[in-house]
Amino acid sequence: MTAAGLESAAPGAKIRLFNSLGRQVTDFHPATPGQVRMYSCGPTVYSDPHLGNMRAYVFSDTLRRMLEWKGFAITQVVNITDVGHAVGDGDEGEDKVEVAARAEQRSVREVTDHYTAMFMADMEALNVLRAHEYPRASDYVPKMIDFAVKLDAGGHTYQIASGLYFDTTTSPGYGRLALIPQEGQQAGKRVSADEKRSPADFAIWRADPVGQRRIMRWDSPWGPGVPGWHLECSVMSIDLLGPHFDIHTGGVDHRELHHVNEIAQSEAFLDDGHDWVRLWMHNEFLLSGGAKLSKSAGRMPTIRDLAAAGVPPLAFRYFLLTAHYASQLELTDDGLEAAVSALRRLRGRAERLPPVPAAATLAGARGLVSAAGAVKLEQIDAAASEDLNTPRVLAEVQAALRDPVLPDNDKAVLVAVAGQLLGLRLADPPEEPAPAGRVVDEAAVEELVQAREQARKARDWAEADRLRDELAVIGVAVADTPEGPRWSLA
Numbered sequence: 115m116t117a118a119g120l121e122s123a124a125p126g127a128k129i130r131l132f133n134s135l136g137r138q139v140t141d142f143h144p145a146t147p148g149q150v151r152m153y154s155c156g157p158t159v160y161s162d163p164h165l166g167n168m169r170a171y172v173f174s175d176t177l178r179r180m181l182e183w184k185g186f187a188i189t190q191v192v193n194i195t196d197v198g199h200a201v202g203d204g205d206e207g208e209d210k211v212e213v214a215a216r217a218e219q220r221s222v223r224e225v226t227d228h229y230t231a232m233f234m235a236d237m238e239a240l241n242v243l244r245a246h247e248y249p250r251a252s253d254y255v256p257k258m259i260d261f262a263v264k265l266d267a268g269g270h271t272y273q274i275a276s277g278l279y280f281d282t283t284t285s286p287g288y289g290r291l292a293l294i295p296q297e298g299q300q301a302g303k304r305v306s307a308d309e310k311r312s313p314a315d316f317a318i319w320r321a322d323p324v325g326q327r328r329i330m331r332w333d334s335p336w337g338p339g340v341p342g343w344h345l346e347c348s349v350m351s352i353d354l355l356g357p358h359f360d361i362h363t364g365g366v367d368h369r370e371l372h373h374v375n376e377i378a379q380s381e382a383f384l385d386d387g388h389d390w391v392r393l394w395m396h397n398e399f400l401l402s403g404g405a406k407l408s409k410s411a412g413r414m415p416t417i418r419d420l421a422a423a424g425v426p427p428l429a430f431r432y433f434l435l436t437a438h439y440a441s442q443l444e445l446t447d448d449g450l451e452a453a454v455s456a457l458r459r460l461r462g463r464a465e466r467l468p469p470v471p472a473a474a475t476l477a478g479a480r481g482l483v484s485a486a487g488a489v490k491l492e493q494i495d496a497a498a499s500e501d502l503n504t505p506r507v508l509a510e511v512q513a514a515l516r517d518p519v520l521p522d523n524d525k526a527v528l529v530a531v532a533g534q535l536l537g538l539r540l541a542d543p544p545e546e547p548a549p550a551g552r553v554v555d556e557a558a559v560e561e562l563v564q565a566r567e568q569a570r571k572a573r574d575w576a577e578a579d580r581l582r583d584e585l586a587v588i589g590v591a592v593a594d595t596p597e598g599p600r601w602s603l604a
């Protein structure tokens with residue numbers, strides 16, 4: 115029987131996922147059997163993406179891997195926010211990207227291209243599968259204006275000096291994702307012509323601030339300006355995935371405001387009486403207080419900081435997966451070290467096992483194991499299917515490897531399965547740069563750092579980036595500070 119034939123005959127354990135909308139674990143059923151459409155809020159490309167950001171992408175990737183392993187066909191969209199995201203995440207204030215462009219003396223496009231490339235490189239290092247689409251917000255402004263025109267025509271908006279605002283009192287059930295009490299909603303009373311009617315109302319279109327002209331701006335029926343940040347995700351997801359789709363993911367910080375507002379405006383736009391998206395999934399925070407790395411850097415470290423400190427990206431991924439996505443996780447040196455050695459041990463064991471054919475799905479793996487192996491496979495399936503319990507998947511694999519009677523062939527299949535499910539490349543580890551801790555030639559480092567600074571001054575960004583990469587390879591991280599470049603051996 116082919117893998118495809120088995121798939122329909124044997125779906126495995128029931129998939130149960132925690133839905134932030136309603137705050138309970140529910141059975142998972144996509145709208146179209148066998149197909150899943152998912153949207154994951156992507157990065158705002160104005161700075162070096164740090165490890166805290168990475169947790170959301172590793173989470174959505176692991177979710178996608180589990181669903182694909184269970185035989186679903188996935189379409190995933192991850193947006194790139196390159197305009198409209200104000201400093202402080204609110205409706206006021208400067209655009210994060212424009213602030214970065216000014217600080218770095220680069221054009222907006224140079225900044226967004228640079229940080230988009232860094233984001234993509236981090237995704238690749240973390241073995242995150244490529245999304246099917248990465249829409250850029252700035253390419254979608256005409257469609258965002260069309261969307262806003264419809265909201266306006268439907269009576270969901272009002273205009274004040276700072277832009278066009280969504281009237282949250284027109285949204286039945288506003289805030290239910292964040293458990294905001296309905297009685298907390300204020301009636302639409304007008305305070306003054308220049309103020310929001312209710313604190314919860316949010317910008318759909320942000321006009322140019324008085325006396326200031328943005329670098330990025332578009333004409334609209336409400337004057338020149340930029341789209342509101344929340345609007346962007348609604349427009350791009352509906353355009354690429356259809357009016358209703360199966361799963362929307364993001365960090366738990368988005369659950370309280372960004373996603374609340376996405377729901378309000380999308381349901382007002384669609385106006386069909388249905389929930390816009392039925393399943394909302396959020397990963398908890400990665401906390402950084404416990405790591406020396408973040409103390410020395412004064413900020414959450416990046417993938418490059420970790421690599422320079424001898425923690426390969428996939429060991430960081432392993433570290434993330436040792437916790438359930440919905441629990442807070444503290445980044446500590448001990449935790450990272452434990453992950454590095456646990457991953458090394460797992461790979462060491464995998465190396466000594468016989469080669470087995472690759473099986474991309476649960477159904478395919480079933481055809482490769484003995485009856486005893488099938489029991490273990492079921493346990494892995496049960497753990498992954500029960501709200502993506504990755505710590506239990508890891509524990510099941512480790513227990514299987516220690517089992518004295520399980521045939522080596524079964525162990526090899528189970529390791530390959532876990533590697534596939536968790537994105538850890540257990541059976542086919544990538545080549546990793548030499549660990550840090552070796553002696554570096556300080557004069558040579560200084561020379562490279564200065565050469566990079568010269569390249570930056572000459573606005574030769576390609577050369578500057580090349581030199582930064584060259585430094586990273588020898589375990590040196592460079593931070594650009596107002597006082598000039600500072601390098602460190604992490």
Ligand SMILES: [Zn+2]
Nearest residue numbers: 155156347372
């Ligand atoms: Zn979003």
